[in-house]
Amino acid sequence: MREVTGIVLENREIARGIYSLTFSAGEEISVRPGQFCMIGVQGFPLRRPIAICRAEGERITLCYRVNGNGTRTLAEGCKAGEKVSALLPLGNGFFVQEGEKKVAVVGGGVGIFPLISAIRAYCDEKEIYAYMGFRGRDALCLEYEMRRGKELVIATDDGSVGYHGTAVQAFMEDFDRVRPDVVLSCGPTPMLRALKSAMQGRNVPVYVSLEERMGCGIGACLVCVCDRTNGAHARVCKDGPVFEMNDVVL
Amino acid sequence: MADLSVNVCGVSLKNPVIPASGTFGFGREFDEIYDISCLGGVATKGLTLKPRLGNPVPRIAERSGVILNAVGLQNPGVEAFIAHDLAWLSQKTRVLANVAGSTLEDYGEICARLDGLVDFVELNISCPNVRSGGMALGIKAENVKEVTRLAKDNLKKTPLIVKLSPNVESIANNARAAEEGGADCLSLVNTFTGLAIDIERRRPILANNTGGVSGAGIKPIAVRMVYEASHAVNIPVIGMGGIACGEDAIEFMMAGAAAVQVGTQNFTDTLACPKIIEGMNAWCDRHGVKNITEIVGAATFNKPAAK
Numbered sequence: 001m002r003e004v005t006g007i008v009l010e011n012r013e014i015a016r017g018i019y020s021l022t023f024s025a026g027e028e029i030s031v032r033p034g035q036f037c038m039i040g041v042q043g044f045p046l047r048r049p050i051a052i053c054r055a056e057g058e059r060i061t062l063c064y065r066v067n068g069n070g071t072r073t074l075a076e077g078c079k080a081g082e083k084v085s086a087l088l089p090l091g092n093g094f095f096v097q098e099g100e101k102k103v104a105v106v107g108g109g110v111g112i113f114p115l116i117s118a119i120r121a122y123c124d125e126k127e128i129y130a131y132m133g134f135r136g137r138d139a140l141c142l143e144y145e146m147r148r149g150k151e152l153v154i155a156t157d158d159g160s161v162g163y164h165g166t167a168v169q170a171f172m173e174d175f176d177r178v179r180p181d182v183v184l185s186c187g188p189t190p191m192l193r194a195l196k197s198a199m200q201g202r203n204v205p206v207y208v209s210l211e212e213r214m215g216c217g218i219g220a221c222l223v224c225v226c227d228r229t230n231g232a233h234a235r236v237c238k239d240g241p242v243f244e245m246n247d248v249v250l
Numbered sequence: 251m252a253d254l255s256v257n258v259c260g261v262s263l264k265n266p267v268i269p270a271s272g273t274f275g276f277g278r279e280f281d282e283i284y285d286i287s288c289l290g291g292v293a294t295k296g297l298t299l300k301p302r303l304g305n306p307v308p309r310i311a312e313r314s315g316v317i318l319n320a321v322g323l324q325n326p327g328v329e330a331f332i333a334h335d336l337a338w339l340s341q342k343t344r345v346l347a348n349v350a351g352s353t354l355e356d357y358g359e360i361c362a363r364l365d366g367l368v369d370f371v372e373l374n375i376s377c378p379n380v381r382s383g384g385m386a387l388g389i390k391a392e393n394v395k396e397v398t399r400l401a402k403d404n405l406k407k408t409p410l411i412v413k414l415s416p417n418v419e420s421i422a423n424n425a426r427a428a429e430e431g432g433a434d435c436l437s438l439v440n441t442f443t444g445l446a447i448d449i450e451r452r453r454p455i456l457a458n459n460t461g462g463v464s465g466a467g468i469k470p471i472a473v474r475m476v477y478e479a480s481h482a483v484n485i486p487v488i489g490m491g492g493i494a495c496g497e498d499a500i501e502f503m504m505a506g507a508a509a510v511q512v513g514t515q516n517f518t519d520t521l522a523c524p525k526i527i528e529g530m531n532a533w534c535d536r537h538g539v540k541n542i543t544e545i546v547g548a549a550t551f552n553k554p555a556a557k
Contacts, residue, residue, distance in 0.1 A: 001282055003520045045465045045518050046312045070312070087283075087520055213308045215319070215517050218282070220275035222295070222324045223310045233303055233324065238279070 001218065002029065006084045009059065011075070015141035018110070019075045020053070022061045023084050031055035032093035033118035034184075034209055034242050037062055038217035040085035041070045042077060049214045049237065051114035051186075052089060053142075060088065063113040063142070090217050091241045094118045094184050094207055101127060104180035105149070106171045106195060108133035108187030114209050114241075116145045118184050123148040129178050133167030133187065136160045151178075168194045180204060185245075192250050199245070206245040212236040252534030253541045254527065256290070258486050258508055259409035259434045261369050263290035263344055266542060267499065267527050270490055270513035271296055271348035271372065271413075272321065276335040281342070283520050288527065291344030293437075293511060294331065296374050298350055299360050301327035311446040311455035315467030317514055318444050320458035323350055328360055336367060346411065350374040354387070357397055361404040372411040373401050373433075376440050376462075388415035388440070391427035398431025409434040411488065414479065417443050421475045422482035429483040437488035437511065438479055439472045465514040466492040473505045480506025480547065494522070496529020503542070504549040 006023035014020045021039075031052050038047035039062060048070055054061035066075050078084060094114075096103055103126045107115040112132050119128055128149025134140050137160040146152050154162035155170045163170040168191060171183075185195055186209035199206050215223035219238025227249040228234050234248065254265035269280070271293040277286045286292065304324025311318045325331075328349070339345050347368040351357040357373065364371055375388035375397055387393045398412050412428040414421060416439035425436055441462025446455045454460075472491020480487040489507030493499050494515045502510050515522040530542065539545060 003283055040518065044312065045315065045317050045514055046310070047517065085519065213310050215310050215317075216273065216279070216520070217517075218279040218520065220279040220295075221273055221319075221517070222275075222304065222321050223307075223319065225304070225307060225309070225324065 001087070001090060002027070003085075003087050006060070006086050008078055008080050008082045008084050010080055011078050013075070014063070016138040017066050018063060018139065018141055019066065020061060020063045021074070021078065022059060023086065024058045025060050025086065025088070026058060028057050029055060029060060029088060031060075031089040031117070032095070033121040034093035034114045035089035035091050036114070036241060037086050037088035038090060038214070039074065041074050043073065044070050046070070046215070047087065047217060048074065049090075049217055051110070051117070051209070053113040053116050054120065055089075055117070060086070063110070065110050087217055091237060092239070094209070094242050096122055096126060096182055096184075100181035102129065102178065102180045103127065104129045104131065104171060104178060104183045106131045106167050106183060106185040106187070108167050108191045111185070111187030111191070111209070112142070112146070114186050115184060116142060119146060119149050129174070129180060131155060131167040131171040131174070133157070133191070134161070166191065166194065168198060172198050175202075182207070185209070189250055192245070196245055196250055207242050208245045208248070208250075209241045210236050210243060210248070211241070252531055252539055254531060254534070256509055256543060258488070259370070261344060261409065263509060265290045265527050265530070266503065266509035267523050267530070268293055268346060268488070268509060268511045269516055269523055270511035271346075271374070272319070273513045273516045276331065277339050277342060278335070280516070280520060284524055287342045288524055289343050290509060291346050291369065292339060292342075293346040293372055294339070294348050295325050296323050296348045296350045297325055297328045297331055297360065298323060298352065299328055299356050301325065301330065306457035308455060308457055311461065313446055316463050316465035317517070318446050318456060318461035318463050319441070320456045320461035322458065328363055332363075332367065344369040346370040346372045348372045348374055348413070354397060354400065358400045358404045361401045361410075364408065365405050366407040368408055370409050370411050370435070371401065371405060372413050372437060373397065374413055374440070376415045386415060386417070388424070389418055391423045394424050395427040395431040398428045398433050402432035411435040411437050413440055414438040415440045416471065416475055422478045425479035425482045429485055433485060435486045435488065436479055436483065437490065439468070439475050439491045442468060442471070464492070466494050468492045469498065473501055476502055476507050477505040493526065494518070496526050496531070496533050499526050499530050500533050500545060503545050504547070506547040508546055
């Protein structure tokens with residue numbers, strides 16, 4: 001966990017409304033898949049929590065969707081050569097056990113980006129079956145990264161590319177053939193709920209990465225809590241963002 | 251290198267910079283980024299007698315130059331703090347235990363529990379008072395005096411800071427009420443009550459509807475209130491509200507603050523507090539100030555023009 005002033009190397013649109021920001025952190029940062037970064041936006045008091053999509057030495061890549069004024073300013077105002085303040089790597093990240101060979105990753109929307117970091121981390125030692133959902137063709141991006149695994153199914157809501165339907169539907173149609181040892185997922189809450197209901201009784205561990213509005217990003221301020229099924233609160237930024245699906249209320 | 255040390259109620263602080271309650275937990279997370287023993291002290295997350303789960307999410311929103319929060323005093327309870335965090339935090343820096351009650355009576359009990367264990371107790375009086383129809387205890391001067399008196403009666407060893415709410419008719423009157431109730435020190439401002447509406451969804455952003463506004467955008471109001479409060483009483487005042495750099499801290503001290511707290515800026519930059527300490531030192535060096543206490547209340551105010 002480091003506070004750095006990075007130098008922006010590239011910040012460009014890679015699909016409609018989706019941007020990829022690469023910066024040099026000025027020092028080598030060791031990142032686990034599924035960890036995230038709090039990125040400063042000039043003129044905004046709160047940093048934005050964004051999943052780390054790729055980490056190669058000092059080079060960190062974050063992918064984000066323009067959702068509001070902060071991300072719009074980040075997209076339009078943060079140019080190559082400029083400084084950017086960043087706090088990283090944060091959170092626990094995904095962890096696949098030694099005995100878990102077949103890994104299914106199920107993602108939707110901007111949830112595909114932390115999963116790409118998992119595909120990159122595990123593609124050499126695991127069999128990765130990826131099910132990635134997009135609204136349509138113009139939202140599709142980073143297909144070459146998702147193809148690093150054993151299999152990839154792209155699902156689109158409008159059927160313009162690949163499977164016509166959701167990533168969860170595509171995954172469940174394949175489930176009996178693939179028989180994954182573990183499932184990693186990230187996406188909108190309705191998608192995670194659909195996955196939870198579909199995986200009920202299948203006895204396969206499912207890890208989900210959650211999203212919440214954050215303050216400090218390091219576990220101090222208790223802004224970004226989620227409910228555990230045992231009634232306690234967990235901090236999404238520090239205890240998560242990755243949780244065993246049955247441990248949290250979606 | 252200026253002497254930044256200050257003395258507040260007989261307690262020496264190595265510098266006047268204290269992270270504000272609620273933005274810093276009990277210090278452990280920030281200590282993973284920098285050694286927090288460089289700080290003048292730490293104001294803890296608000297403590298209650300029993301653990302509290304707090305409000306539903308979203309608990310935070312952002313507007314130009316400010317944030318709104320409605321965490322709802324989530325905390326593990328005073329006993330968990332004493333058992334797990336107090337010894338660690340005490341060997342790092344001065345501890346300002348921020349406390350809140352669900353009822354007026356809670357304040358006496360929690361103060362008695364912490365008496366002699368911490369460097370200061372800081373009273374959060376912005377929580378609703380059931381007997382006043384849910385109105386916050388900190389709004390009316392007579393309630394401020396009453397809760398201060400109750401807390402002070404239960405503190406034999408530890409100095410009492412009363413943290414004033416700015417959502418009041420007269421900050422000077424409430425400052426005097428706290429002093430009359432026996433406060434050893436004041437801190438202000440707590441957050442301003444605000445509202446942010448998501449116009450696409452036509453709903454408030456915060457699950458709690460309203461939240462406390464903090465950040466750079468409130469600073470001029472906070473400086474004015476610190477000036478008014480510090481000139482109304484004879485006890486020290488800790489100033490806060492939108493401090494983002496050393497110069498901001500200097501400004502609060504010139505308005506009359508003996509020390510300062512830093513809240514929202516810890517979110518913008520985790521190194522905010524050490525940078526503010528460094529910035530204050532650099533300012534003193536540039537201006538030939540040898541001792542930071544020279545600047546407390548040092549601003550000269552204009553006389554009102556004759557009408």
